[in-house]
Amino acid sequence: MVQARHVSHNFGTHWALKNVSFSLNKGEFLFLSGPSGAGKTTLLRLLYASLPLVRGQAEVAGFQLKDLSGRHVVQLRRQVSVVFQDFKILKDRTVAANVALPLEVRGMPARIATKRVNAVLRSLGLEKKALCRCSELSGGEQQRVAIARAIVINPQLLLADEPTGNLDRDLAMHLMEVFKQFHTFGTTVILATHNRDVVESVPGAKRLELVDGHVTNANWQAPDLEIAQTSELPNSRPGCGPDSHKGGRQ
Ligand SMILES: Nc1ncnc2c1ncn2[C@@H]1O[C@H](COP(=O)(O)OP(=O)(O)O)[C@@H](O)[C@H]1O
Numbered sequence: 001m002v003q004a005r006h007v008s009h010n011f012g013t014h015w016a017l018k019n020v021s022f023s024l025n026k027g028e029f030l031f032l033s034g035p036s037g038a039g040k041t042t043l044l045r046l047l048y049a050s051l052p053l054v055r056g057q058a059e060v061a062g063f064q065l066k067d068l069s070g071r072h073v074v075q076l077r078r079q080v081s082v083v084f085q086d087f088k089i090l091k092d093r094t095v096a097a098n099v100a101l102p103l104e105v106r107g108m109p110a111r112i113a114t115k116r117v118n119a120v121l122r123s124l125g126l127e128k129k130a131l132c133r134c135s136e137l138s139g140g141e142q143q144r145v146a147i148a149r150a151i152v153i154n155p156q157l158l159l160a161d162e163p164t165g166n167l168d169r170d171l172a173m174h175l176m177e178v179f180k181q182f183h184t185f186g187t188t189v190i191l192a193t194h195n196r197d198v199v200e201s202v203p204g205a206k207r208l209e210l211v212d213g214h215v216t217n218a219n220w221q222a223p224d225l226e227i228a229q230t231s232e233l234p235n236s237r238p239g240c241g242p243d244s245h246k247g248g249r250q
């Protein structure tokens, strides 16, 4: 489902990812851990094609990420969902409208979409908020809306960037049950977190630790743990990287 070989990524002179390699089979659950600034979000953005892949090779859901055309980005995102760290929900629209959006885009008849949306809202304890505007919700509720919107399409691959970050422990554990349930139905999951309770809530999951852009640890054999030296990476001039804040797609 996901293969990354020697993936590196720079923002100007700063290498946020350095020679990252790993692979993930269909139906597996991977935790991406590591301190703030380690490169977790950058890796997820590359896998979602919201940053261009410039160095290394990566394949996601059968798509080679290098030189991916706009049309293929759209096709990739029919199968891959993401929960961004900053939610990216439409605050002036209702909870139900936000969650229905990906189904509308896919042309699903409204009657079927409504049923699907209601089921997902129930599973996340949001059914009473369905008709509230997102701007009226707490941060934790907005986070759950972002998760609902990501899972409503039954993606093959779910990428989640610190999805329990704003939540208290009980709610975080409840959300992990939702992720686990999706995983049981066959969805491949990559979840970035630095919360140990969250990692331990899925026994048997793969774990990949990033520190300063390197893979420093993994609980399985496959990743290539060679530690790349920054000096092996080409020099880049400030502002000349593949994405200097603005270059990436959302
Ligand atoms: N758009 C950007 N422009 C410049 N530097 C960035 C950008 N995004 C991330 N970085 C830098 O890349 C490194 C990795 O960031 P990030 O992937 O967000 O780490 P994490 O998600 O593990 O906290 C950090 O040093 C961060 O400051």
Ligand SMILES: [Mg+2]
Binding pocket: 040, 041, 042, 085, 161
């Ligand atoms: Mg991050």
